[in-house]
Amino acid sequence: MPELAQAESLDFDLIIIGGGSGNSIIGRDLSHLTIALIDDGEHFGGTCLNAGCIPTKMFVHVADVAADALRSDGLGLRVPTAQVDWAAIRDRVFGRIDQLSEAGFRNRDQKIPNVTVFRERFHFVDQHELVGASGVRLRAPRIVIAAGSRPRPLPAAEGVRNPAIHDSDSIMRIEQLPASMVIVGGGAVAAEFAHVFSAYGVQVTQVVRAENALDRLDSDIAERFTELARARWRVVTGASVASIDEDLRITLDSGERFSTDLVLSAIGRIPNSDTLGLGDAGFDVHSDGRLVVDAEQRALAGGTPVDGIYGLGDVSSEWQLKHVANHEARVVKHNLLQPHDLIGGDPGPIPAAIFSSPQVAYFGLTEAEAPDAVVATRAYGTTAWGWALEDTTSFCKLVVDGETGMILGAHLIGPEASILIQVLVFAASHGIPVTGLARSMYWPHPAASEVVENALLDAEKLVVQKRHAEQINGGEKP
Amino acid sequence: MPELAQAESLDFDLIIIGGGSGNSIIGRDLSHLTIALIDDGEHFGGTCLNAGCIPTKMFVHVADVAADALRSDGLGLRVPTAQVDWAAIRDRVFGRIDQLSEAGFRNRDQKIPNVTVFRERFHFVDQHELVGASGVRLRAPRIVIAAGSRPRPLPAAEGVRNPAIHDSDSIMRIEQLPASMVIVGGGAVAAEFAHVFSAYGVQVTQVVRAENALDRLDSDIAERFTELARARWRVVTGASVASIDEDLRITLDSGERFSTDLVLSAIGRIPNSDTLGLGDAGFDVHSDGRLVVDAEQRALAGGTPVDGIYGLGDVSSEWQLKHVANHEARVVKHNLLQPHDLIGGDPGPIPAAIFSSPQVAYFGLTEAEAPDAVVATRAYGTTAWGWALEDTTSFCKLVVDGETGMILGAHLIGPEASILIQVLVFAASHGIPVTGLARSMYWPHPAASEVVENALLDAEKLVVQKRHAEQINGGEKP
Numbered sequence: 001m002p003e004l005a006q007a008e009s010l011d012f013d014l015i016i017i018g019g020g021s022g023n024s025i026i027g028r029d030l031s032h033l034t035i036a037l038i039d040d041g042e043h044f045g046g047t048c049l050n051a052g053c054i055p056t057k058m059f060v061h062v063a064d065v066a067a068d069a070l071r072s073d074g075l076g077l078r079v080p081t082a083q084v085d086w087a088a089i090r091d092r093v094f095g096r097i098d099q100l101s102e103a104g105f106r107n108r109d110q111k112i113p114n115v116t117v118f119r120e121r122f123h124f125v126d127q128h129e130l131v132g133a134s135g136v137r138l139r140a141p142r143i144v145i146a147a148g149s150r151p152r153p154l155p156a157a158e159g160v161r162n163p164a165i166h167d168s169d170s171i172m173r174i175e176q177l178p179a180s181m182v183i184v185g186g187g188a189v190a191a192e193f194a195h196v197f198s199a200y201g202v203q204v205t206q207v208v209r210a211e212n213a214l215d216r217l218d219s220d221i222a223e224r225f226t227e228l229a230r231a232r233w234r235v236v237t238g239a240s241v242a243s244i245d246e247d248l249r250i251t252l253d254s255g256e257r258f259s260t261d262l263v264l265s266a267i268g269r270i271p272n273s274d275t276l277g278l279g280d281a282g283f284d285v286h287s288d289g290r291l292v293v294d295a296e297q298r299a300l301a302g303g304t305p306v307d308g309i310y311g312l313g314d315v316s317s318e319w320q321l322k323h324v325a326n327h328e329a330r331v332v333k334h335n336l337l338q339p340h341d342l343i344g345g346d347p348g349p350i351p352a353a354i355f356s357s358p359q360v361a362y363f364g365l366t367e368a369e370a371p372d373a374v375v376a377t378r379a380y381g382t383t384a385w386g387w388a389l390e391d392t393t394s395f396c397k398l399v400v401d402g403e404t405g406m407i408l409g410a411h412l413i414g415p416e417a418s419i420l421i422q423v424l425v426f427a428a429s430h431g432i433p434v435t436g437l438a439r440s441m442y443w444p445h446p447a448a449s450e451v452v453e454n455a456l457l458d459a460e461k462l463v464v465q466k467r468h469a470e471q472i473n474g475g476e477k478p
Numbered sequence: 479m480p481e482l483a484q485a486e487s488l489d490f491d492l493i494i495i496g497g498g499s500g501n502s503i504i505g506r507d508l509s510h511l512t513i514a515l516i517d518d519g520e521h522f523g524g525t526c527l528n529a530g531c532i533p534t535k536m537f538v539h540v541a542d543v544a545a546d547a548l549r550s551d552g553l554g555l556r557v558p559t560a561q562v563d564w565a566a567i568r569d570r571v572f573g574r575i576d577q578l579s580e581a582g583f584r585n586r587d588q589k590i591p592n593v594t595v596f597r598e599r600f601h602f603v604d605q606h607e608l609v610g611a612s613g614v615r616l617r618a619p620r621i622v623i624a625a626g627s628r629p630r631p632l633p634a635a636e637g638v639r640n641p642a643i644h645d646s647d648s649i650m651r652i653e654q655l656p657a658s659m660v661i662v663g664g665g666a667v668a669a670e671f672a673h674v675f676s677a678y679g680v681q682v683t684q685v686v687r688a689e690n691a692l693d694r695l696d697s698d699i700a701e702r703f704t705e706l707a708r709a710r711w712r713v714v715t716g717a718s719v720a721s722i723d724e725d726l727r728i729t730l731d732s733g734e735r736f737s738t739d740l741v742l743s744a745i746g747r748i749p750n751s752d753t754l755g756l757g758d759a760g761f762d763v764h765s766d767g768r769l770v771v772d773a774e775q776r777a778l779a780g781g782t783p784v785d786g787i788y789g790l791g792d793v794s795s796e797w798q799l800k801h802v803a804n805h806e807a808r809v810v811k812h813n814l815l816q817p818h819d820l821i822g823g824d825p826g827p828i829p830a831a832i833f834s835s836p837q838v839a840y841f842g843l844t845e846a847e848a849p850d851a852v853v854a855t856r857a858y859g860t861t862a863w864g865w866a867l868e869d870t871t872s873f874c875k876l877v878v879d880g881e882t883g884m885i886l887g888a889h890l891i892g893p894e895a896s897i898l899i900q901v902l903v904f905a906a907s908h909g910i911p912v913t914g915l916a917r918s919m920y921w922p923h924p925a926a927s928e929v930v931e932n933a934l935l936d937a938e939k940l941v942v943q944k945r946h947a948e949q950i951n952g953g954e955k956p
Contacts, residue, residue, distance in 0.1 A: 076567030089554030418925035429919035441907035
């Protein structure tokens with residue numbers, strides 16, 4: 001970054017706000033543009049790389065190995081409890097991640113001549129101009145707003161001074177494992193960290209506002225997940241944290257009180273639109289603060305697309321998912337380069353995976369959201385691989401349109417759910433109905449995928465039965 | 479089974495030879511037929527259930543857990559070496575399997591009035607008549623030959639009397655683990671058992687005739703597998719067993735000599751066509767002994783289908799795979815019930831999975847078999863999940879028609895290869911080219927399936943480049 005005089009004003013062809021998915025737009029095909037890249041994060045490169053998908057999955061893999069070993073008793077193995085070297089685990093993760101972050105920064109800052117990187121906070125002063133904390137002003141006809149999101153602070157912890165109150169960013173870099181931990185929240189982030197830290201030997205208590213953890217998912221999945229979580233850590237449901245004092249004594253709204261060594265807040269994320277001053281600059285924002293964009297990812301102001309301004313990722317998307325942000329980045333890149341041939345929209349239903357133990361993966365409608373659909377639920381335990389695992393709790397649930405046979409929703413809980421779902425994503429994205437699908441290809445026996453094959457066969461049967469019943473009913477009508 | 483007078487002759491509507499995939503044909507829709515079901519196996523129900531897919535995968539899962547724990551050191555976990563309780567592992571497997579076998583027998587023998595089970599060896603006396611070891615004769619206008627296969631005996635062990643010389647049937651029921659074991663063979667069965675027993679702590683030596691283990695697969699896969707196997711057990715390649723003496727002193731054709739505590743022969747399987755006397759009864763047999771069938775699974779005699787006689791599974795198929803036998807059983811069932819509307823043929827390419835460590839899965843052409851194809855190879859280690867696993871050895875290789883973009887072959891080695899391949903089977907079976915495929919759907923980040931997504935993108939690029947180059951070359955031609 002060049003030295004800049006205070007209040008210097010710089011013009012670029014393109015400003016990209018965010019070093020994560022926005023940054024991925026930069027490439028040779030943009031080498032004709034002068035680009036300002038803004039990333040004010042402590043670590044360059046966005047949430048996925050530094051504090052999200054990537055490091056959490058490295059922690060999860062270690063937890064999976066430890067948890068599998070713990071569960072091995074019934075199999076005829078006696079694996080003594082793993083000794084967990086937290087510092088080694090953490091340093092393995094960040095030894096790699098921080099290098100990648102640093103290399104990503106150097107690449108953009110030093111190796112690409114048309115890119116200037118700014119490592120400070122900016123806010124909009126008008127729709128094509130931003131001012132930084134140092135006073136520098138940046139102007140461009142095209143701006144990509146990909147500023148991401150940040151962990152939502154825990155209201156009960158506001159003003160409480162204790163360094164053992166963490167969010168999902170800071171928790172991964174703690175000095176040592178606590179003996180006990182309270183995780184506040186019932187979503188994916190809470191589910192993953194509860195798995196990780198309980199597998200590492202921490203006494204975890206999860207405080208969930210809803211009736212079940214993963215309450216926004218299909219209720220069978222949420223119930224099963226909560227039941228299995230309870231076998232590994234304490235889950236207090238229907239509860240909120242009323243207060244936390246500086247010694248980490250926690251009071252729930254039920255009146256229950258307990259102490260803990262560490263608090264992890266995992267109650268969701270808020271879009272980084274407020275600090276950008278998007279609303280003040282006239283951009284439309286949703287009630288939750290997200291920038292409003294249209295199907296072509298164009299930022300709206302007064303309901304109308306603002307010329308050259310795009311949004312993508314957590315700052316604008318209702319899906320806080322890296323694969324969605326990546327897709328949006330590809331859309332934005334195309335639309336930046338070919339503004340007279342805009343593209344947009346999703347290639348198909350949006351899957352999500354939760355890398356807890358068990359894994360969960362899903363897309364589309366839940367059973368409750370599709371009351372007219374047919375629903376097929378197939379247990380892993382009915383397949384050979386499920387037998388091998390001695391699995392009695394995992395399943396694949398399909399929500400299918402009884403008329404068309406289209407998969408409206410898929411919900412898996414169990415080993416490798418994050419991979420098993422892909423065939424279903426494929427079928428739903430290509431508009432291929434369940435009727436005939438399982439038998440249209442071979443499924444290697446006895447792979448885990450047979451649970452999907454059998455769920456498809458079950459769903460097909462239900463669709464055929466429903467059609468048959470409707471023909472009969474139709475025929476009986478006067 | 480009813481008591482039968484010597485040389486009694488019985489007529490049935492249908493004879494099914496084989497309690498495995500053939501047995502699966504029986505159901506309500508055949509309740510109008512009198513059926514003789516022949517299974518002369520020690521355990522009723524065929525190879526997959528009793529000595530193949532199902533029990534081996536139960537052993538493999540335990541081995542996976544033990545091997546993962548052993549590999550965990552670099553992750554920051556210290557998992558002490560698992561104590562392996564062989565008797566507990568074995569009894570867990572056969573406590574379940576033998577019950578299933580027994581229940582399967584009782585179901586057919588006692589609960590289905592139109593089925594009579596015969597537990598003795600039979601051979602054909604003419605194309606519609608069989609005679610059993612007890613002298614009983616069975617006749618039927620329709621016969622399903624699904625007699626399966628059995629382990630090929632090791633020539634060097636012929637006549638050697640030592641109960642520690644095993645095949646893949648007997649090895650699973652041994653009393654206790656040996657300290658050392660020689661596994662003869664380089665195929666899937668050898669690869670799986672070498673993983674299992676080395677993970678259980680046995681000193682394994684694998685003797686492979688070819689240059690690499692899994693030598694029939696794509697050479698990159700075979701080489702990588704062999705290299706990784708060598709890190710876990712001894713692999714002697716380019717070698718055959720010249721002799722074994724009664725104290726299990728082994729001499730290789732190279733002259734190398736060593737002793738072992740147990741020998742496992744895993745040099746392939748031979749079809750159970752010889753004991754049935756198929757050739758003598760006039761049926762066509764391949765040079766390897768398999769019954770010749772046409773695309774509709776009809777047995778041939780003199781090149782012509784024999785009315786009402788079908789073959790399926792290992793006795794006739796060049797694929798010794800349960801999912802192929804299951805498909806053939808569905809074809810045969812349809813053709814039995816609707817002889818004037820015959821169906822047949824494969825729904826798509828035939829995948830196979832090898833549940834060793836690493837896993838291997840593949841279908842279609844190898845790179846060597848498709849010299850004109852474009853080939854994309856993508857390492858797991860280039861994806862987020864690969865990072866989490868610290869994986870440096872696993873990959874997904876696609877062999878793709880450069881003109882049409884169709885997947886001609888797919889070859890995976892690494893964790894969950896047996897599941898990851900399914901999306902590729904889907905695409906190939908539905909005739910969906912790689913061009914546009916990866917971007918036609920979402921792939922949840924950071925799931926293991928991203929290695930397939932990226933391999934598809936790589937292949938797509940190569941296809942586009944090839945088309946582009948051919949356009950240029952085509953344009954330059956006079």
